[in-house]
Amino acid sequence: MIYVYSFLFAGFVCLLGQIILDNTKLTPGHVTTLFVVIGTFLDMFGFYDKVILWVGGGALVPITSFGHLLIHGALARASDIGIMGLAMGMFDLTSTGIIAAIVFSFIFALIFKPRD
Amino acid sequence: MEKNKYKDLVAQHTPKEPRLYHGMIAFLTGGMMGVIGQFLIDIYSYYFHISTSNASVFMIITLVFAGCLLTALGFFDKWVSFARAGLIIPITGFAHAMMSAALEYRKEGLVTGIGANMFKLAGSVIIFGVVSAYIVGFIRLIVLGG
Numbered sequence: 001m002i003y004v005y006s007f008l009f010a011g012f013v014c015l016l017g018q019i020i021l022d023n024t025k026l027t028p029g030h031v032t033t034l035f036v037v038i039g040t041f042l043d044m045f046g047f048y049d050k051v052i053l054w055v056g057g058g059a060l061v062p063i064t065s066f067g068h069l070l071i072h073g074a075l076a077r078a079s080d081i082g083i084m085g086l087a088m089g090m091f092d093l094t095s096t097g098i099i100a101a102i103v104f105s106f107i108f109a110l111i112f113k114p115r116d
Numbered sequence: 117m118e119k120n121k122y123k124d125l126v127a128q129h130t131p132k133e134p135r136l137y138h139g140m141i142a143f144l145t146g147g148m149m150g151v152i153g154q155f156l157i158d159i160y161s162y163y164f165h166i167s168t169s170n171a172s173v174f175m176i177i178t179l180v181f182a183g184c185l186l187t188a189l190g191f192f193d194k195w196v197s198f199a200r201a202g203l204i205i206p207i208t209g210f211a212h213a214m215m216s217a218a219l220e221y222r223k224e225g226l227v228t229g230i231g232a233n234m235f236k237l238a239g240s241v242i243i244f245g246v247v248s249a250y251i252v253g254f255i256r257l258i259v260l261g262g
Contacts, residue, residue: 006154007147010206014146015139017201022135028204029213029240035205036245040252045260057154060172061179061206062146066241070249078257086253090246096173097207098242100180101214102234108188109218109230 006058009051013062032063039067069093138200145202153179153206176207183211188219213237 017031026034042048048068052059059065070090077089091098153175160171186192192212196203203209214234221233235242 003151003154006150010150010153011143011147014149014202014205015143017146017205018139018142019135021201022133022138028201028209029237031201032204032209032213033240033244036241037248040245040248044252044256055150057152057157057172057175058147058150060157060175061150061153063205063207063210063241066207066210067245067249070245071253074249074253075256078253083254083257086250086257090249097176097180097210100177101184101211101238104181104184104211105214105218105234106230108184108215109222112188112219114219114222 002056005055008058009055010058010061013064035063036067039064040071041067043068043071066094066097069097141198142200142202142205145199146205149179149202149206149208179207180211183208184215187212187215210238210241213241 013035017035020026020031020034021028039048042051042064048059048064049072052065052068070093073089073092073094074086075089077085077092079085081088156175156178157168157171160166160174161168164171164174166174183192186195192203192208193216196209196212203212214237217236217238218230218234221229221236223229224233
């Protein structure tokens, strides 16, 4: 059943993105940025956590989960240390995605030639 | 008057985008990406005997790896122009943005090319995410006290 929920939720987020892309003059860069910001606001009171428990991987794949992971790590550290923990824990959970993207991009850029 | 006429003419002759079709394709491909993500989480947590949160980290690394490799091989651009938001909104879009920037500026050298331009497209995601997360976290700490 979680697969159906995953399909519906991830599909719905992508459909929203496509509607914004088609009906406004925003570029894909604008849309992904907008969705990250929406993800942080959704996690302000722990709403996105409940969505992840409910739909599983379908909520982790869209870029909204990136914003959710940023604020989640920051708040987890801030509950231990206080207000400075916001900056310390910001990349706790997101670092894997960013590091993987940087390392793989660099290595593949060395190996492969660009094609057009 | 002339301006309005010109606008009408332009509106008549711009090709109409099949928005319903685009939306359907984005919904289906995005949903498939979600199913693949959940499938990878299940597989990793079953075969490596790790918790679901660790398996979701592995899943993100796998999807980023796939996005980078397919972009470097040249397939991903065609798929993105077909599926649009269905592949841009998932985490593969982030990997695609970084990989294509790195490939494009490679000829300008390692430091001034790849190093300086890798975050050209994907940097806005990180910057806006961090700033909004900081502001939202600050507000939440003040309102709820942690």
